[in-house]
Amino acid sequence: MxxxxxxxxxxxxxxxxxxxxxxxxxxxxxxxxxxxxxxxxxxxxxxxxxxxxxxxxxxxxxRGFTKLCEPIGKRILVENYRSSGYSFDEDKKQFGVVVPSNSVIYSLKVKILVSDGTYGILEARVYNNEDKLITKSCVDIPAQNSEQEVEFIFIDAPEIKQNENITVKIGLQHNEDRDFRLAVLGDDVIYQLHTAEAGYIPNVFEANINGDKTILFPFITENKSELYRMAVDGGVVKIRDLPAGTKNVRFNQNLNKIRYVDGKESVNLLDPVNWSTSVIPTIDTQTDTDLKAKLSNIMDGQEDNLIYFDAEVDTKAIWSYPYGTFLKSKPINSYDKFDRDFYQNFPAIQTGDPLTAMFKLGGVIYIQTRNHKYQMFSQTADTWTQQESNAQGGTFSQESVVCDSNYAYFANDKGIFIFDGASESSLTESSIQNVYDSIADKEKIVVDIYNNRLYVFYSSNKGGENDSCLVYNLNLRLWESFDTNTYVASTSGRRNTSNRLICGHSKIGMLMLAEDLSNDYNDLGRAIDxxxxxxxxxxxxxxxxxxxxxxxxxxxxxxxxxxxxxxxxxxxxxxxxxxxxxxxxxxxxxxxxxxxxxxxxxxxxxxxxxxxxxxxxxxxxxxxxxxxxxxxxxxxxxxxxxxxxxxxxxx
CATH class of the missing domain: 2.60.120 (Jelly Rolls)
Known part of the structure; x- marks a missing residue:
């Protein structure tokens, strides 16, 4: 053959x-x-x-997240740190730590000598006692002949248990061939492992008092609730302890005064001169009696007045009257007069469908419940009509609705919706509905608008903290990206005056900037996938x-x-x-x-x-x-x- x-x-x-x-x-x-x-x-x-x-x-x-301030409760968890007497070793690249108490890991600080100009990103990895990766972070260090103090920040702030043995390994991100040396004392690497107080920031508000900007935010932990402010220099100062059980604080600024509600008290007035706070009683102007309302939400009304949600009767709203008497010829410069006639239920008392959010669009005030939407027309504070909206979509909370100049965007059990004042349509049903349906804790959704994009922050795991985000391009009308490692419990993008997407962390008391042009494509050092x-x-x-x-x-x-x-x-x-x-x-x-x-x-x-x-x-x-x-x-x-x-x- x-x-x-x-x-x-x-x-x-x-x-x-x-x-x-x-x-x-x-x-x-x-x-x-x-x-x-x-x-x-x-x-x-x-x-x-x-x-x-x-x-x-x-x-x-x-672009990733950039740290805006140090986290609340940052402290050294365990350390082996010296200011002198150490040397640098090229072989010591890992060390073990016994955790002294239940904590979250915030950062790791080491001293390092990098004189090699070869390209390579340094990376710290933390492993548990079963050699499973807990977290990791990177730093981009330039070459220089002197030592550098370097801090690796862990944006996911993982929890560790008391007496747990963890191992820290320092290497290069892609195993590049770059020489570096860690500071050691004898055979032990010099380090500091930092923790921060576990909790979350449910709201962020940027006040602008005569051009001076300050960021206000509550910090909620398992055992306490506190109110803080961040000054221009980045320092964080505690304003006060909030009532027990406070879950959120919402803010409003008028007449260079800041009011806030926490769901446990009447409206509070915050003095921007010395940052003292005082309760404004809800006194009925007709009978001079205290209505004793506990308020949970606040928004500007139509005619020099404010609208609030009653925290105890969860279907009821109340709005202030801007005059000391009912004679409009004698107005006073006040937003803090109330009248029992300006109490209104949507649609009726205790229906089991609580008020959740409100917004203004096209001169109309819209009130949302979990399942419905109502509209209120008013020429002045004492003239209004209430009726159901043609489009009936409700929402989860004030943080799950946001408006631009022409539309409102909100989340509910069915999807993400756009509302133009007459009709609403779903942004998810023909494109990513299966992804949205897989979100287990939709009540935690936070939406905001920044740079012509709609951000939808959510938790990827039932019972977990927000750690993911859906990004919708408003100009192109399409879903642009699914983001990971977005530990965001609150935002202040559309509402603030500095054109920054300020974010409150979902696991620790830290403020961050998102999508900032100064960011060098990392999430506080975490890799972006x-x-x-x-x-x-x-x-x-x-x-x-x-x-x-x-x-x-x-x-x-x-x-x-x-x-x-x-x-x-x-x-x-x-x-x-x-x-x-x-x-x-x-x-x-x-x-x-x-x-x-x-x-x-x-x-x-x-x-x-x-x-x-x-x-x-x-x-x-x-x-x-x-x-x-x-x-x-x-x-x-x-x-x-x-x-x-x-x-x-x-x-």
């Missing part, structure tokens, strides 16, 4: 194929997780994580086999030598196979044996033999392309990709 002398040079297709021209795609239509896969267009994504549009369809790593996933694309022929013979992703050039990983999954397998990496500094394809989503410590890369032309190996009916880069201080700007696809001929 004759023998062939020809060698196979590659994979031979099992079928005859039709070649296609290279097709370039960018992803300008946002995220669609609720659509059937085969109806998704090539410009739609199944996932864009921690990403923002640099231009339409071009995704870049989001950038991921882009297409749908399982069938390239117009879901029943035919395909091959991708050429694959060229396009990224913006970076100033630092790091890579983005490119992978794929075939035919709904969710088994991601690594294809290649792209060095973003010189645009060179790096061929390496990479394990997708590898969580091993400082995993290196081992070169292997791959084709010089990046491609998807094998035949398939549907292919999902994935790009990822999980790192701090290393932004990725993904522009588009170009694919050459071969499709089986129909016989």
């Amino acid at each position: 004759p023998t062939s002398h020809f060698n196979k040079v590659g994979t031979i297709p099992s079928t005859s194929t039709a070649k296609s021209s290279p097709v370039t795609t960018n992803f300008s239509k946002g995220i669609k997780t609720y659509k059937p896969n085969d109806t998704m267009t090539s410009e739609e994504l199944y996932l864009a994580q921690n990403a923002r549009f640099e231009r339409i369809g071009e995704y870049k790593t989001r 950038f991921d882009i996933n297409t749908g399982y694309q069938h390239f117009g022929s879901p029943s035919q086999l395909h091959r991708i013979t050429k694959w060229r992703p396009e990224f913006a050039t970076s100033q630092k030598p790091y890579t983005v990983e490119c992978g794929y999954a075939l035919d709904y397998s969710d088994d991601v196979k690594y294809a290649f990496s792209v060095n973003l500094k010189n645009k060179v394809n790096i061929k390496m044996n990479y394990v997708w989503d590898n969580t091993r410590e400082y995993t290196g890369v081992v070169e292997t033999k791959l084709t010089t032309i990046p491609k998807v190996h094998g035949e398939f009916k549907r292919c999902q392309i994935r790009y990822q880069h999980h790192a701090a201080f290393e932004p990725v700007n993904f522009k588009s990709h170009t694919l050459t696809v071969q499709t089986q001929r129909i016989r």
